[in-house]
Amino acid sequence: xxxVVITGQGTINPLGKSVTETSAAFADGRCGIGELDIRDVxxxxxxxxxxxxxxxxxxxxxxxxxxxxxxxxxxxIIAADEAVDTAGLSRDEFSRSGAGIVLGTAGGGLNTWxxxxxxxxxxxxxxVHPFVVPKLMNNAAASNISMxxxxxGPSFSVSTACxxxxxxxxxxxxxxxxxMTDIMLTGGSESTLCFxxxxxxxxxxxxxxxxCRPFCxxxxxxxxxxxxxxxxxxxxxYAKRRGADILAEVSGFxxxxxxxxxxxxxxVGAARAISxxxxxxxxxxxDIGYINxxxxxxxxxDRTECSAIREVFGxxxxxxxLSSTKSMHGHLIGGTGAVExxxxxxxxxxxxxxxxINHLQFDPDCDLDVVPNEARQAKIRATMSNAFAFGGMNxxxxxxxx
Amino acid sequence: xxxxxxxxxxxxIAEQALIDVDQVKLDSTPEELGIDSLALxxxxxxxxxxFDIQVPFNANEQHGSDFDISTVGTIIEAVADLVAQKGx
Numbered sequence: 001x002x003x004v005v006i007t008g009q010g011t012i013n014p015l016g017k018s019v020t021e022t023s024a025a026f027a028d029g030r031c032g033i034g035e036l037d038i039r040d041v042x043x044x045x046x047x048x049x050x051x052x053x054x055x056x057x058x059x060x061x062x063x064x065x066x067x068x069x070x071x072x073x074x075x076x077i078i079a080a081d082e083a084v085d086t087a088g089l090s091r092d093e094f095s096r097s098g099a100g101i102v103l104g105t106a107g108g109g110l111n112t113w114x115x116x117x118x119x120x121x122x123x124x125x126x127x128v129h130p131f132v133v134p135k136l137m138n139n140a141a142a143s144n145i146s147m148x149x150x151x152x153g154p155s156f157s158v159s160t161a162c163x164x165x166x167x168x169x170x171x172x173x174x175x176x177x178x179x180m181t182d183i184m185l186t187g188g189s190e191s192t193l194c195f196x197x198x199x200x201x202x203x204x205x206x207x208x209x210x211x212c213r214p215f216c217x218x219x220x221x222x223x224x225x226x227x228x229x230x231x232x233x234x235x236x237x238y239a240k241r242r243g244a245d246i247l248a249e250v251s252g253f254x255x256x257x258x259x260x261x262x263x264x265x266x267x268v269g270a271a272r273a274i275s276x277x278x279x280x281x282x283x284x285x286x287d288i289g290y291i292n293x294x295x296x297x298x299x300x301x302d303r304t305e306c307s308a309i310r311e312v313f314g315x316x317x318x319x320x321x322l323s324s325t326k327s328m329h330g331h332l333i334g335g336t337g338a339v340e341x342x343x344x345x346x347x348x349x350x351x352x353x354x355x356x357i358n359h360l361q362f363d364p365d366c367d368l369d370v371v372p373n374e375a376r377q378a379k380i381r382a383t384m385s386n387a388f389a390f391g392g393m394n395x396x397x398x399x400x401x402x
Numbered sequence: 403x404x405x406x407x408x409x410x411x412x413x414x415i416a417e418q419a420l421i422d423v424d425q426v427k428l429d430s431t432p433e434e435l436g437i438d439s440l441a442l443x444x445x446x447x448x449x450x451x452x453f454d455i456q457v458p459f460n461a462n463e464q465h466g467s468d469f470d471i472s473t474v475g476t477i478i479e480a481v482a483d484l485v486a487q488k489g490x
Contacts, residue, residue: 067444127450130443 003236003251004176005402006345007244008089010082012075013227013339014050014329018082022339023346025328026354027375032329033211033223040195046207049193050225050330068131069144070109075228075335076141076189077148083185084149087232087244091150097182097238100153101142102172103230104164104188106334107197108157109136114196141189145230153181162294164188165229165337166387166395170253172233173397182235189228190335198224204263206298212331214295214324214356215302215370217363222296225330229338236402248348249402251382252281258392265301265388270308273394277384278312281398285316288398289380290347292340293370294388295324295356296331303365305386310368321378323356323371337387341397344383348401351379403475404482407453411478414452418445428475435474442471449477455484 011018014032015025025032036049057066057074069077093099112135119125134140139157146155154175158168165188172186192198201207201224208221239246254276258269278285294305302324310317325343332339343354352375359372382400389395416423419435426435432442439461446457457480459469470476 126456127447130447131440 006247008083008087008232010079011229012078029355029357070112071191072189073141079228079230080145083230095150098153099183100155101185102168103142104158104168107192108138112136114194160393161389163387163389163395164334173250182238184233187230187338188335190333191226211358212297213358214297215366216359217361223330225332248399252277252398256394265304267308273396274312277396287382291322291384293324294386306366327357407482408478414448
């Protein structure tokens with residue numbers, strides 16, 4: 001079977017506008033969550049979020065591009081540019097190799113929906129801008145990046161709520177592994193921090209209005225974030241031949257469906273995805289030194305996730321480190337797995353284990369080493385990234401050093 | 403020709419084509435000005451917003467519709483008609 005490696009990475013998220021800035025924030029345990037600065041925030045109950053701050057779209061895009069790019073597309077393009085740049089690949093090489101792109105997003109152009117509804121419902125305007133449809137569609141980010149880099153191979157968007165990015169990355173991985181293509185761009189992007197986007201989440205009563213504190217006994221819910229991360233995946237021999245700097249190997253992926261409840265997670269479903277990814281990777285349990293948890297900060301997720309990990313890892317659970325970086329960047333919904341993969345690569349490449357910040361009190365239901373509050377230095381060989389979506393759709397990735 | 407309408411339509415078209423107003427002639431076709439199909443619907447949107455009118459334009463039947471977009475001149479005439487109807 002062909003092996004698949006990561007040769008490029010890029011991001012823009014509440015912790016930074018590049019991989020370097022984000023890695024520094026992970027190492028410092030810095031929080032990117034704060035008071036929301038959005039229209040009509042006074043009519044929201046939830047007023048905190050992980051926003052991308054000091055972001056000036058007009059310094060990145062021209063007028064025509066701005067007319068066509070929703071914020072989630074803008075984030076995806078900025079992340080893709082950095083990923084392509086670090087991979088050192090040219091537009092010609094993408095096109096020659098028949099490269100493609102698979103991106104995850106849950107809300108797509110939600111800001112565009114929100115603005116347009118506002119115009120016709122609230123302001124009683126007679127019409128909306130003609131580009132509303134090409135701007136809001138979920139595949140807009142993937143399409144615009146395909147045009148920029150001449151990605152003529154398999155390209156589409158994936159939408160499985162909070163697992164979207166992991167599903168996208170897993171599919172891109174499988175395409176290279178099975179010989180469909182040699183190079184893929186993949187990752188995810190999300191921008192749901194607008195009045196309608198936050199209002200919808202308020203309804204479920206699972207949001208914290210203070211901070212995201214995964215695995216802490218006094219945790220009180222999730223916090224939304226926004227941003228994107230994009231990776232370049234390549235077939236191992238192809239990457240070696242061109243002398244690429246290999247960041248990590250994607251060695252395993254598994255998906256499972258709880259088929260049980262539309263919002264409540266299932267330990268059995270999560271455990272099946274975790275053990276499936278380990279099996280697919282072919283590595284031993286105790287090779288996994290670090291797991292980037294789904295760790296949303298809700299009572300039920302964190303308890304269920306820890307219990308599923310214990311079940312699969314058994315005694316090996318005692319020695320592994322588990323952290324939720326959502327405590328720092330918030331829950332990027334469809335983009336979250338992509339940003340969290342950056343923490344896995346940081347752990348493999350630089351031995352820096354990003355912490356779970358805001359952790360105040362031990363919870364016996366989450367009795368694993370959750371790397372509370374401060375980053376750690378540790379040499380590890382393999383990492384895992386969990387994503388367990390609403391709707392019970394789970395996607396787990398395994399990376400290892402190379 | 404309604405000079406006020408003509409001036410405003412030319413400004414909107416020039417803005418859309420990213421060119422100077424002097425480069426927009428009455429006999430210029432949208433194509434000659436570099437206005438592609440997306441830019442054309444955006445121009446019509448700008449015209450509707452600017453004059454507060456509803457333009458009966460369907461990109462699928464450009465030659466059969468009442469709104470003649472063959473040249474800048476025909477567009478101005480069509481806009482002027484719609485503005486006049488609005489006043490009736």
